Amino acid sequence: MMVRPVEMLQTTGEVLTHKKYGEAYHSLTIVSPTIGERARPGQFVNIKLRDDSAHILRRPFSVYRMHKRGGWASTIEIVFDVRGAGTQHLASLRAHHVVDLIGPAGRGFVLPARRAHCLLVGGGIGAAPLFFLADELRNDGHRVDFILGARNAGLLLNPIDVRRLASVYRITTDDGSQGETGRVTDALLETMQRCETEVVYACGPHPMLAAVSQVCADRKIPIQVAVEELMACGYGACMTCVMPLRKPASKRGDGNGETLVYARACTEGPVFNGAAVVWNGAGSAEPVSPDQSELSPSGVPVRGAVIEDAGHFAPPGN
Amino acid sequence: MTTSQRLRTTVAGIELKSPVLVASGTFGAGREASSFFDISALGGIIVKSMTLTPWKGKSTPRMCETPSGMLNAIGIQNKGVDHFITDDLPWLVRKKATVVGSIAGNTVEEFVRIADKLRAGARGMAAVEVNISCPNLEDRNNMFAHSADATAEVIGGVKDALKRVPVFAKLSPNYSPLTEIAAAAVDAGADGLSLINTLMGMSIDVERRRPKLAGTYGGLSGPAIRPVAVRAVHEVHSAFPHIPIIGQGGIATAEDALELILAGANAVAVGTANFVSPTRALDVARGLHDYCVRHEVASVAELVGSVKLEG
Numbered sequence: 001m002m003v004r005p006v007e008m009l010q011t012t013g014e015v016l017t018h019k020k021y022g023e024a025y026h027s028l029t030i031v032s033p034t035i036g037e038r039a040r041p042g043q044f045v046n047i048k049l050r051d052d053s054a055h056i057l058r059r060p061f062s063v064y065r066m067h068k069r070g071g072w073a074s075t076i077e078i079v080f081d082v083r084g085a086g087t088q089h090l091a092s093l094r095a096h097h098v099v100d101l102i103g104p105a106g107r108g109f110v111l112p113a114r115r116a117h118c119l120l121v122g123g124g125i126g127a128a129p130l131f132f133l134a135d136e137l138r139n140d141g142h143r144v145d146f147i148l149g150a151r152n153a154g155l156l157l158n159p160i161d162v163r164r165l166a167s168v169y170r171i172t173t174d175d176g177s178q179g180e181t182g183r184v185t186d187a188l189l190e191t192m193q194r195c196e197t198e199v200v201y202a203c204g205p206h207p208m209l210a211a212v213s214q215v216c217a218d219r220k221i222p223i224q225v226a227v228e229e230l231m232a233c234g235y236g237a238c239m240t241c242v243m244p245l246r247k248p249a250s251k252r253g254d255g256n257g258e259t260l261v262y263a264r265a266c267t268e269g270p271v272f273n274g275a276a277v278v279w280n281g282a283g284s285a286e287p288v289s290p291d292q293s294e295l296s297p298s299g300v301p302v303r304g305a306v307i308e309d310a311g312h313f314a315p316p317g318n
Numbered sequence: 319m320t321t322s323q324r325l326r327t328t329v330a331g332i333e334l335k336s337p338v339l340v341a342s343g344t345f346g347a348g349r350e351a352s353s354f355f356d357i358s359a360l361g362g363i364i365v366k367s368m369t370l371t372p373w374k375g376k377s378t379p380r381m382c383e384t385p386s387g388m389l390n391a392i393g394i395q396n397k398g399v400d401h402f403i404t405d406d407l408p409w410l411v412r413k414k415a416t417v418v419g420s421i422a423g424n425t426v427e428e429f430v431r432i433a434d435k436l437r438a439g440a441r442g443m444a445a446v447e448v449n450i451s452c453p454n455l456e457d458r459n460n461m462f463a464h465s466a467d468a469t470a471e472v473i474g475g476v477k478d479a480l481k482r483v484p485v486f487a488k489l490s491p492n493y494s495p496l497t498e499i500a501a502a503a504v505d506a507g508a509d510g511l512s513l514i515n516t517l518m519g520m521s522i523d524v525e526r527r528r529p530k531l532a533g534t535y536g537g538l539s540g541p542a543i544r545p546v547a548v549r550a551v552h553e554v555h556s557a558f559p560h561i562p563i564i565g566q567g568g569i570a571t572a573e574d575a576l577e578l579i580l581a582g583a584n585a586v587a588v589g590t591a592n593f594v595s596p597t598r599a600l601d602v603a604r605g606l607h608d609y610c611v612r613h614e615v616a617s618v619a620e621l622v623g624s625v626k627l628e629g
Contacts, residue, residue: 007353008353008354009354010354010595010596010597048594054385054386055383056383056386056387056388056541056570056590056591056594057383057388057593057594058593058594100595229378230378230379230380230382231381232381232390232590232593233350233592233593233594233596235350235351235353235354235596236346236349236350237344237345237346237350237351237592237593238343238344238381238390238392238593239343239346239366239380239392239395240378240379240380240381240390240392241378241381242375242380242395243378244377260374261374262374262375262395267350
């Protein structure tokens with residue numbers, strides 16, 4: 001498989017603002033011209049903690065928003081909830097604190113080459129990269145519809161912005177505390193039919209991504225998912241963040257009847273063709289303890305090495 | 319700085335521009351980190367272990383963070399020795415990197431066949447490290463490195479195949495006495511020793527009452543294991559003062575590297591810290607140079623094993 005080298009940089013950025021979205025989510029806007037001007041939707045940044053921390057690994061975050069113009073130009077925004085020591089530390093940062101960043105990392109979402117009806121499906125904090133994606137899709141003249149879901153109203157990420165961004169939007173909560181009672185997948189098929197959806201972009205927990213991928217694959221609708229995998233390095237060296245993908249039938253050489261191949265979420269993803277992921281072979285499909293889960297980027301999209309073989313992955317026009 | 323005379327050293331006949339290498343499994347074959355800096359500036363790259371045929375690796379989760387360290391069970395996912403010979407090695411040579419191959423297997427024959435392939439096809443490799451911290455399928459999955467006999471068989475077989483390439487045995491700290499395995503490796507022809515591989519560990523998610531790793535047990539690395547590495551290097555260097563040692567285990571700073579060097583390591587390798595900062599080995603080398611200047615040491619080689627013991 002060919003993996004293009006990712007042009008990443010290790011750099012520092014100054015925190016411009018720290019704010020909150022609702023009760024659960026923290027937001028940091030970081031000034032970083034080198035990363036900010038090159039990041040694409042679905043890519044992520046990997047932030048180092050303090051040198052004296054017993055928590056040695058960087059914490060990855062997908063880019064929630066990017067600002068190209070005006071007073072906020074050259075900044076990136078990340079959102080997160082506090083899950084462990086790393087996110088606790090980041091939640092304590094304020095304006096003028098300086099962070100060490102690596103990014104932009106990973107391969108982002110592929111945008112349609114001609115005007116298309118795009119449906120974005122986000123669960124919990126996993127919705128984060130879809131906001132950046134929605135901005136870019138709208139800038140390119142695509143239609144954006146949005147299904148945003150969470151366990152309860154407090155865990156919905158910025159539903160007000162969803163209303164502003166989307167032509168058609170649906171809000172779901174497991175407990176019915178806001179929007180419709182149920183899961184994003186309950187609203188999926190109806191929304192796809194009503195909006196004449198041509199491509200679906202999704203990010204959230206594995207079971208949600210598996211279900212969305214199945215619905216799309218059954219109907220030959222391209223489905224791009226951004227996965228959240230535990231990663232040690234975030235730049236391709238450690239081989240811990242792998243996703244099981246169906247092995248391309250055309251490739252030969254390391255056969256032995258193997259049916260899947262492990263692709264790195266950090267460099268070959270985090271955006272993958274949802275229809276090519278072997279969801280029941282993904283160990284991280286089961287929830288990991290909260291303090292460990294902060295080692296996975298909130299919503300990294302995967303574009304797998306098998307893209308070329310999965311004909312219905314590419315959005316319309318590609 | 320990268321051409322500092324104080325840092326030049328020779329280990330098992332290999333001339334190194336710096337005694338700071340990067341450890342196997344933490345740097346791939348250099349491609350990923352090469353987007354951050356010129357990898358020829360490193361003392362050397364000990365590549366990710368290669369096996370006779372491609373290995374798919376274990377299922378996920380493969381990693382969890384632990385206090386001042388991490389636990390991993392990756393299962394040596396790699397594309398095999400042929401891919402190394404035709405793809406990775408020529409690329410590394412073009413980049414002017416100092417390359418240390420790393421080989422792994424589940425039987426003595428697999429190790430020897432990889433070594434045969436390297437002798438026949440690998441050009442431009444400075445040395446080979448033998449990763450004997452693998453389960454031995456012919457001995458109820460015991461690690462080769464936990465048996466003096468198995469260690470001697472593997473190292474002897476590899477050395478027979480690679481007579482002209484320095485061979486380093488990478489020892490596991492999970493066995494005592496370590497000097498027994500070191501002696502077996504040296505007697506079988508090892509030109510040097512790499513100390514240490516990861517410590518076996520386990521971490522449990524108490525909410526789910528399940529292991530945090532799909533592989534249940536994993537290898538512990540990072541600063542948490544550094545004192546174990548310093549002790550292991552000191553113990554083995556004291557027993558075999560003339561055997562070259564590449565010290566590794568939890569090095570994140572020049573001070574950490576100095577501990578291993580003073581304990582008896584001729585060179586060091588940065589491992590887990592590469593995950594945090596791909597340029598870390600260069601930072602460590604720079605710090606070593608500064609230390610030599612500050613302590614008026616002409617060459618870092620003068621420091622090897624120079625820790626003073628009281629009484």
